Amino acid sequence: MNILSPSLLSIDFNNIEKNAKILDAAGVKWYHLDVMDGAFVPNISFGQPVIKSIRKITKAFFDVHLMINEPKRYIDSFKDAGADLLTVHYEACENIDETIELIKKAGMKVGLSVNPETEIEVVKPYLDKVDMILVMSVHPGFGGQKFIPSALDKLEWVKRESQNINPDILIEVDGGINFENVSDVLSAGANVIVAGSACFNGDISENVGRFNKLLGE
Numbered sequence: 688m689n690i691l692s693p694s695l696l697s698i699d700f701n702n703i704e705k706n707a708k709i710l711d712a713a714g715v716k717w718y719h720l721d722v723m724d725g726a727f728v729p730n731i732s733f734g735q736p737v738i739k740s741i742r743k744i745t746k747a748f749f750d751v752h753l754m755i756n757e758p759k760r761y762i763d764s765f766k767d768a769g770a771d772l773l774t775v776h777y778e779a780c781e782n783i784d785e786t787i788e789l790i791k792k793a794g795m796k797v798g799l800s801v802n803p804e805t806e807i808e809v810v811k812p813y814l815d816k817v818d819m820i821l822v823m824s825v826h827p828g829f830g831g832q833k834f835i836p837s838a839l840d841k842l843e844w845v846k847r848e849s850q851n852i853n854p855d856i857l858i859e860v861d862g863g864i865n866f867e868n869v870s871d872v873l874s875a876g877a878n879v880i881v882a883g884s885a886c887f888n889g890d891i892s893e894n895v896g897r898f899n900k901l902l903g904e
Contacts, residue, residue, distance in 0.1 A: 825862030834863030846876025
């Protein structure tokens with residue numbers, strides 16, 4: 688099963704409830720929520736209060752991507768805000784094992800992400816400890832960037848290496864995904880697709896339907 692997880696970084700925040708209802712009506716089951724701290728990445732987005740407010744208007748699965756330093760400080764508050772899955776960055780955690788265990792203890796699923804410049808092999812010790820690996824196909828921090836082709840090799844590596852370790856692991860890709868390249872990332876092994884601009888530019892319902900068709904949903 689392939690999953691579309693629209694990135695709310697690209698949603699119109701003046702009409703967020705209206706657009707959330709459009710997503711839900713179009714069959715979207717996951718929302719991707721990017722949290723940026725202005726330190727780990729050179730930008731600031733939104734935090735727990737915004738997530739909590741969105742939680743009130745949808746029952747979608749909240750796929751929360753923490754682009755923040757030492758995210759273990761905020762695990763409980765994101766759980767309280769309504770997160771279902773927390774993805775943390777390999778590069779942002781001093782003790783990854785501890786962070787993973789704290790997320791699990793809080794009752795959430797856990798994902799581990801790597802930046803484009805990080806060798807994908809660093810995630811191997813964690814393949815049997817996490818629910819999802821997120822491969823960044825752009826440099827984190829800004830929406831609307833161009834897809835980095837080397838992400839395909841990383842997706843293939845995760846798919847191959849996880850077969851005997853954790854065959855049920857989710858493999859997410861985030862950054863520069865559009866209607867033209869989504870088939871490539873699916874073929875490389877991704878089964879959770881994050882798309883921002885491609886979902887929200889134009890007719891949201893039509894865009895979601897087009898993605899779902901390409902995802903085989």
